[in-house]
Amino acid sequence: xxxxxxxxxxxxxxxxxxxxxxxxxxxxxxxxxxxxxxxxxxxxxxxxxxxxxxxxxxxxxxxxxxxxxxxxxxxxxxxxxxxxxxxxxxxxxxxxxxxxxxxxxxxxxxxxxxxxxxxxxxxxxxxxxxxxxxxxxxxxxxxxxxxxxxxxxxxxxxxxxxxxxxxxxxxxxxxxxxxxxxxxxxxxxxxxxxxxxxxxxxxxxxxxxxxxxxxxxxxxxxxxxxxxxxxxxxxxxxxxxxxxxxxxxxxxxxxxxxxxxxxxxxxxxxxxxxxxxxxxxxxxxxxxxxxxxxxxxxxxxxxxxxxxxxxxxxxxxxxxxxxxxxxxxxxxxxxxxxxxxxxxxxxxxxxxxxxxxxxxxxxxxxxxxxxxxxxxxxxxxxxxxxxxxxxxxxxxxxxxxxxxxxxxxxxxxxxxxxxxxxxxxxxxxxxxxxxxxxxxxxxxxxxxxxxxxxxxxxxxxxxxxxxxxxxxxxxxxxxxxxxxxxxxxxxxxxxxxxxxxxxxxxxxxxxxxxxxxxxxxxxxxxxxxxxxxxxxxxxxxxxxxxxxxxxxxxxxxxxxxxxxxxxxxxxxxxxxxxxxxxxxxxxxxxxxxxxxxxxxxxxxxxxxxxxxxxxxxxxxxxxxxxxxxxxxxxxxxxxxxxxxxxxxxxxxxxxxxxxxxxxxxxxxxxxxxxxxxxxxxxxxxxxxxxxxxxxxxxxxx
Amino acid sequence: xxxxxxxxxxxxxxxxxxxxxxxxxxxxxxxxxxxxxxxxxxxxxxxxxxxxxxxxxxxxxxxxxxxxxxxxxxxxxxxxxxxxxxxxxxxxxxxxxxxxxxxxxxxxxxxxxxxxxxxxxxxxxxxxxxxxxxxxxxxxxxxxxxxxxxxxxxxxxxxxxxxxxxxxxxxxxxxxxxxxxxxxxxxxxxxxxxxxxxxxxxxxxxxxxxxxxxxxxxxxxxxx
Numbered sequence: 001x002x003x004x005x006x007x008x009x010x011x012x013x014x015x016x017x018x019x020x021x022x023x024x025x026x027x028x029x030x031x032x033x034x035x036x037x038x039x040x041x042x043x044x045x046x047x048x049x050x051x052x053x054x055x056x057x058x059x060x061x062x063x064x065x066x067x068x069x070x071x072x073x074x075x076x077x078x079x080x081x082x083x084x085x086x087x088x089x090x091x092x093x094x095x096x097x098x099x100x101x102x103x104x105x106x107x108x109x110x111x112x113x114x115x116x117x118x119x120x121x122x123x124x125x126x127x128x129x130x131x132x133x134x135x136x137x138x139x140x141x142x143x144x145x146x147x148x149x150x151x152x153x154x155x156x157x158x159x160x161x162x163x164x165x166x167x168x169x170x171x172x173x174x175x176x177x178x179x180x181x182x183x184x185x186x187x188x189x190x191x192x193x194x195x196x197x198x199x200x201x202x203x204x205x206x207x208x209x210x211x212x213x214x215x216x217x218x219x220x221x222x223x224x225x226x227x228x229x230x231x232x233x234x235x236x237x238x239x240x241x242x243x244x245x246x247x248x249x250x251x252x253x254x255x256x257x258x259x260x261x262x263x264x265x266x267x268x269x270x271x272x273x274x275x276x277x278x279x280x281x282x283x284x285x286x287x288x289x290x291x292x293x294x295x296x297x298x299x300x301x302x303x304x305x306x307x308x309x310x311x312x313x314x315x316x317x318x319x320x321x322x323x324x325x326x327x328x329x330x331x332x333x334x335x336x337x338x339x340x341x342x343x344x345x346x347x348x349x350x351x352x353x354x355x356x357x358x359x360x361x362x363x364x365x366x367x368x369x370x371x372x373x374x375x376x377x378x379x380x381x382x383x384x385x386x387x388x389x390x391x392x393x394x395x396x397x398x399x400x401x402x403x404x405x406x407x408x409x410x411x412x413x414x415x416x417x418x419x420x421x422x423x424x425x426x427x428x429x430x431x432x433x434x435x436x437x438x439x440x441x442x443x444x445x446x447x448x449x450x451x452x453x454x455x456x457x458x459x460x461x462x463x464x465x466x467x468x469x470x471x472x473x474x475x476x477x478x479x480x481x482x483x484x485x486x487x488x489x490x491x492x493x494x495x496x497x498x499x500x501x502x503x504x505x506x507x508x509x510x511x512x513x514x515x516x517x518x519x520x521x522x523x524x525x526x527x528x529x530x531x532x533x534x535x536x537x538x539x540x541x542x543x544x545x546x547x548x549x550x551x552x553x554x555x556x557x558x559x560x561x562x563x564x565x566x567x568x569x570x571x572x573x574x575x576x577x578x579x580x581x582x583x584x585x586x587x588x589x590x591x592x593x594x595x596x597x598x599x600x601x602x603x604x605x606x607x608x609x610x611x612x613x614x615x616x617x618x619x620x621x622x623x624x625x626x627x628x629x630x631x632x633x634x635x636x637x638x639x640x641x642x643x644x645x646x647x648x649x650x651x652x653x654x655x656x657x658x659x660x661x662x663x664x665x666x667x668x669x670x671x672x673x674x675x676x677x678x679x680x681x682x683x684x685x686x687x688x689x690x691x692x693x694x695x696x697x698x699x700x701x
Numbered sequence: 702x703x704x705x706x707x708x709x710x711x712x713x714x715x716x717x718x719x720x721x722x723x724x725x726x727x728x729x730x731x732x733x734x735x736x737x738x739x740x741x742x743x744x745x746x747x748x749x750x751x752x753x754x755x756x757x758x759x760x761x762x763x764x765x766x767x768x769x770x771x772x773x774x775x776x777x778x779x780x781x782x783x784x785x786x787x788x789x790x791x792x793x794x795x796x797x798x799x800x801x802x803x804x805x806x807x808x809x810x811x812x813x814x815x816x817x818x819x820x821x822x823x824x825x826x827x828x829x830x831x832x833x834x835x836x837x838x839x840x841x842x843x844x845x846x847x848x849x850x851x852x853x854x855x856x857x858x859x860x861x862x863x864x865x866x867x868x869x870x871x872x873x874x875x876x877x878x879x880x881x882x883x884x885x886x887x888x889x890x891x892x893x894x895x896x897x898x899x900x901x902x903x904x905x906x907x908x909x910x911x912x913x914x915x916x917x918x919x920x921x922x923x924x925x
Binding site for chain 2: 328329333334335336339375405406407443444445448454455456480481482582586
């Protein structure tokens with residue numbers, strides 16, 4: 001039996017709209033809750049938005065919603081009249097699920113917080129805040145009102161309800177071990193209220209059903225490589241047989257891959273027909289296994305059925321058609337991104353990340369490991385619709401994913417033969433973080449850097465070049481990438497930094513939450529919405545104006561930078577003048593080296609001087625450096641000013657006048673203001689933020 | 702040099718990882734007639750194919766050096782959208798060494814610009830084509846090229862045109878890859894292969910294996 005008094009005395013309790021509107025809760029609010037509030041003298045926190053939502057439903061066309069909202073309204077009115085709630089904020093404050101998450105995230109250190117909601121998704125996300133490793137806070141409790149009008153705690157586990165997910169299973173706090181048909185240990189789920197209020201895209205009916213999942217693999221399935229007989233390989237115009245769909249005619253081919261070809265069919269599905277040399281027993285068995293667990297999610301092109309030729313021989317499988325263009329070719333180059341998605345802003349990119357993470361989370365819940373997270377296999381229609389293809393290569397139980405992509409491969413499995421071992425969720429988290437990084441910095445692999453080695457080397461050495469907190473290697477590629485990085489939220493940077501530099505990998509669920517926060521931050525204009533910001537982000541309160549000694553223009557800089565320049569007695573040069581200087585110097589050197597163009601005499605190699613002045617960067621000469629890549633057509637990292645040995649190797653003072661500010665570690669309360677792209681703007685006086693007001697509010701009740 | 706300013710702007714505007722390719726082409730007297738005509742067709746095909754490909758046009762950067770009566774920088778590196786298709790004329794001797802030196806210098810300069818702008822680049826390619834033998838000293842250029850190739854900083858495709866092409870000299874420039882002989886005057890087929898290779902590379906990610914198509918359509922293998 002839950003001790004309501006104890007909870008009220010210890011926690012600030014928020015109640016969201018779904019619980020007010022839940023019919024059985026009427027008895028609860030009129031009964032035990034009211035009593036408990038009176039005897040403890042506490043109040044519930046009522047976001048003003050809830051009142052507005054309930055009021056809206058009073059005029060809803062749906063009769064049931066009207067009835068429920070009338071009941072809810074009368075309870076609320078009573079509570080307000082009798083001082084049992086404290087209303088926070090106005091009806092215009094956007095107290096959505098996002099806000100609740102954000103608020104709980106920010107305040108859990110200082111306060112004991114509790115939430116009453118019927119919404120399982122929200123409950124899960126809020127509950128998962130307890131598992132954040134970066135900051136430990138007071139335990140958050142999450143409750144609902146059950147069918148019997150009693151307060152009941154959301155359970156995410158077989159037993160205790162407070163354990164974090166152990167070892168092998170994906171880390172998202174929701175991991176009932178039940179297999180198909182086995183209901184042991186399942187806690188009763190409340191029936192979803194008919195009215196879905198403030199609901200996220202992902203709340204679907206399927207959330208109520210126990211998740212059927214694959215077993216986790218224990219060893220690699222290595223047998224079954226014998227080729228199966230195939231007297232005829234179907235092609236366009238041929239018919240194939242499916243147990244589920246009957247006779248299916250193959251239409252035009254829409255893709256040719258290394259493993260086989262894909263055809264449209266007369267069923268609306270598409271059909272993959274393997275090449276003869278790929279038709280092995282193991283492949284057939286794997287597909288059959290894949291069919292045993294329902295994976296019905298738009299955007300995941302899972303096998304729907306195996307197909308055979310007219311002789312009954314296995315030749316391929318049917319799956320949903322995908323839409324959109326591969327990430328690799330529509331997103332990973334700036335001109336291409338702008339061409340394909342001309343209206344996009346950064347918010348769209350972040351939303352895209354969220355969509356992909358949701359899909360991946362869905363797969364992980366079912367113990368499906370993608371393995372080769374490859375941007376050629378992710379098709380983008382828009383930021384909400386993403387298609388995952390080539391699912392037959394995913395890792396299922398003991399069937400490994402036999403391929404991989406260097407840039408997405410975790411350090412400990414670099415260079416290994418992918419078909420010989422089973423990947424873990426930890427391996428996957430590395431790949432997922434890489435995918436998100438390469439989306440937020442379109443097309444830029446995380447370990448790519450000036451003067452760097454091959455991607456494989458950099459990954460193995462965990463040589464992540466972007467700065468975080470006090471660590472600044474100064475090796476991050478100049479220009480747009482560094483700027484974008486600086487404009488990410490603190491938490492997103494932290495998660496990526498920890499994953500890529502310190503080998504502490506952020507899980508899919510955690511990352512999804514942080515991405516949600518980032519999106520919110522952009523919506524609230526605390527973070528820049530520019531796809532390619534042209535300058536570093538300067539935190540609020542750290543921006544000062546300086547006059548450029550070359551062009552005389554006033555520019556905004558970080559106060560630390562100003563101090564450094566003043567201490568060293570150096571003049572300030574703005575970014576544009578700095579670039580122009582550098583160009584002119586390059587021009588002079590190249591002109592000197594080139595001589596005349598007519599009869600080309602020879603081999604003068606431009607030597608680079610090591611003069612350092614304010615506004616310059618020292619360079620090392622020539623083309624020495626670490627061996628770059630093993631394959632002829634692969635790229636080299638850019639050779640930067642510091643050469644292979646880093647700043648100390650040159651012996652010259654490394655001066656980075658425009659390296660930009662460091663993002664200071666934050667206590668996590670004050671939202672940031674982006675100054676915009678270098679143009680001088682007077683900062684408008686801002687009214688107190690939602691958070692500030694909430695702090696005041698919470699301190700007073 | 703406005704070119705440099707424009708280049709830098711281009712690099713800032715488009716930070717896509719670059720695939721730098723330098724064509725070093727023999728336009729000596731012996732190329733007069735059908736050979737130079739076909740070569741022109743091939744170059745045109747190549748440039749148009751790259752332009753049409755979204756990714757390749759964002760990633761590939763082409764330069765063109767010819768050697769005949771002089772060594773000429775016909776096209777310098779830059780966005781393909783800015784470059785006009787050249788018309789090459791034949792005449793003169795075969796100063797291959799000087800041409801390769803020029804190409805190597807141009808590549809160096811370009812790499813510096815990339816570094817200065819924080820733009821990644823794939824390992825550069827040089828396509829070296831000749832129908833005869835060099836009339837200048839190639840030792841130094843060859844040594845430079847080999848050093849880069851052995852350090853995995855460069856790839857050279859040496860290609861002999863016609864029966865008089867001296868494959869021994871071409872071999873000096875490419876310690877790892879044997880020179881190939883063009884089938885007849887099949888320049889277009891060659892440039893088609895080259896544009897596909899550029900496309901594949903520009904679509905790959907740094908460090909990932911890129912499988913190039915077999916050159917069988919345009920080359921005959923030399924057994925050396």
